[in-house]
Amino acid sequence: MDNRPIGVFDSGVGGLTVVSEFFRELPGEEIIYFGDTARVPYGCKSKEIITKYSTQIVNFLLGKNVKAVVIACGTVSSNCFDYLTQRFDIPMLGVVTSGAYSCCDTTKNKKVGVIGTQRTIVSGAYEKIIKELNPEISVYSKACPLFVPLAEEGWVENEVAEKTAQIYLRDFADYGIDTLVLGCTHYPLLLSTIKKAVGNINIVNPAKSAAVKMKELLAQKEINSQNEATNNHTFYVSDNSGMFEKICNLVLGKTYEAKVIDIEQY
Amino acid sequence: MDNRPIGVFDSGVGGLTVVSEFFRELPGEEIIYFGDTARVPYGCKSKEIITKYSTQIVNFLLGKNVKAVVIACGTVSSNCFDYLTQRFDIPMLGVVTSGAYSCCDTTKNKKVGVIGTQRTIVSGAYEKIIKELNPEISVYSKACPLFVPLAEEGWVENEVAEKTAQIYLRDFADYGIDTLVLGCTHYPLLLSTIKKAVGNINIVNPAKSAAVKMKELLAQKEINSQNEATNNHTFYVSDNSGMFEKICNLVLGKTYEAKVIDIEQY
Numbered sequence A, B: 001m002d003n004r005p006i007g008v009f010d011s012g013v014g015g016l017t018v019v020s021e022f023f024r025e026l027p028g029e030e031i032i033y034f035g036d037t038a039r040v041p042y043g044c045k046s047k048e049i050i051t052k053y054s055t056q057i058v059n060f061l062l063g064k065n066v067k068a069v070v071i072a073c074g075t076v077s078s079n080c081f082d083y084l085t086q087r088f089d090i091p092m093l094g095v096v097t098s099g100a101y102s103c104c105d106t107t108k109n110k111k112v113g114v115i116g117t118q119r120t121i122v123s124g125a126y127e128k129i130i131k132e133l134n135p136e137i138s139v140y141s142k143a144c145p146l147f148v149p150l151a152e153e154g155w156v157e158n159e160v161a162e163k164t165a166q167i168y169l170r171d172f173a174d175y176g177i178d179t180l181v182l183g184c185t186h187y188p189l190l191l192s193t194i195k196k197a198v199g200n201i202n203i204v205n206p207a208k209s210a211a212v213k214m215k216e217l218l219a220q221k222e223i224n225s226q227n228e229a230t231n232n233h234t235f236y237v238s239d240n241s242g243m244f245e246k247i248c249n250l251v252l253g254k255t256y257e258a259k260v261i262d263i264e265q266y
Helices: A016-025 A047-063 A074-087 A095-106 A118-123 A125-133 A147-153 A159-175 A187-198 A206-221 A243-252 B016-025 B047-063 B074-087 B095-106 B118-123 B125-133 B147-153 B159-175 B187-198 B206-221 B243-252
Strands: A006-010 A031-035 A068-071 A092-094 A111-116 A138-143 A179-182 A202-204 A234-237 A258-260 B006-010 B031-035 B068-071 B092-094 B111-116 B138-143 B179-182 B202-204 B234-237 B258-260
Touching (some): A006 A047, A016 A206, A031 A047, A047 A074, A074 A111, A111 A125, A138 A159, A147 A187, A179 A187, B016 B206, B047 B118, B074 B095, B095 B125, B111 B118, B111 B159, B118 B125, B125 B138, B159 B187, B187 B202, B234 B243, B243 B258
Parallel strands (some): A068 A092, A111 A138, B031 B234, B111 B138, B179 B202
16 A cells, blocks of 8 residues: 555646546546646657656656656657666556557457657657557557647637548548557547547547556555545646646646646756 | 847747848848757747746857847747846847837738737737837737647648638738738748738738848947858757758758757756
8 A cells, every 4th residue: 555646747738638537547546747838849859858858857756755657748658668667766657558558459450540749650659569569460650740739729629620630530541440549648639520530440548548557557566545535636837828727627627726846957 | 340140049940930031131140040949839838937948048149159139939029028138238139029110110001910829919019019109000919829830730721721820810801900910930931821811911021020120220230240141150959859950941941950959058
């Protein structure tokens, strides 16, 4: 038993979709969330700079005495998971590995699609892990850089969102995939538009996969909380931009206060 | 006479549209450009964080011995111009003031529109300066947050760009404006789509206004360069993301090499 909190971090506020799944799956676990709203987005940045930023964030979370860390950012999870797990001695879990496992469990015809930010797709991380788990699976990947700003603008179901989804996702029909992985935490906000564009296939939300995987990890290491339920969560951001409040309401259905910290000093 | 370079900075690579106008208007002046590609975009961030970032950047440029500084970023120019000019003892010029002057010279019916990032529009900077110059002018403002990611995706004339421009700009027709200010350095890349959406009105590009104003300022202070022409320009970025090269080719029609520096230490 270990009542210390779980640290969850993201490049911005998209990781709140991961927090939402943790609330559902692990209601007794306290969450400490950090969103790097000052330096968001990570998806168009280099691996070097993302490694530097995520190292600062894990240092910050360790200072908050977390018992485990969840990388809720697809870009960090794709590019820096190996580095961070080697550098820091704490149970750590990324959305990408979790999503890749779910994807392999879900596909029947062994043809899957992955969508994410430019950096996530270029990293090839989903493809690499999926192929390690099952080399027979074919993976088709596509960067969809406009989905994040569309979600943040609140344009999740209008004509622009639909047309954008059609352009980005039209090739998946030709590939005959039966499963699509939402490889960026913002994308669940566009779920209905994405479903409309790809038709009747399975959608994997790695946020949900990560919550399920964390439940197993805590049980296995016997570090789960004694509490049945808690609402003792803490949210930090690196900039008070108003975006946290907006997406928090949209994703968690209520407002939490976010404290602003200077992440550059960690 | 002063052959030292002029410093130009932006939150990212959009400021290259300003450099382009400087090349045209002031071919003898050396440019030192800094683009904060690691922390781009600024448009959705708070005034406090943007002030901190732009102070670091001006410190960096002063270390490069510049004779004047151009704030090529609409967001910084809107929010931090007063702070930066008070803090630093160097001739400084922002795109917003320059654009506001041009706008007042251009409008006939005294009804103008301003488009920009969320932060530029919320600051009300264009409106404030335009009304100081001519209180009879009515200003209609609109944030267009998707224009920057659309330009960076290269979707400047497709159906998504056109539909987005229609949604953002449709109200301007009702206001009867005769002049529209492109209050963000990326927006000139979408010029033809914006023109299509607003019809036959005047478009003010503050990048061009800033270059013309700098020419006057240098002559007035007698610090213009002796050179008739130079190609001795230097480009710095805070992250090597690939975006610099892409937009550099698009805007300047050739590739310059950009050096990566750690801006957080300034």
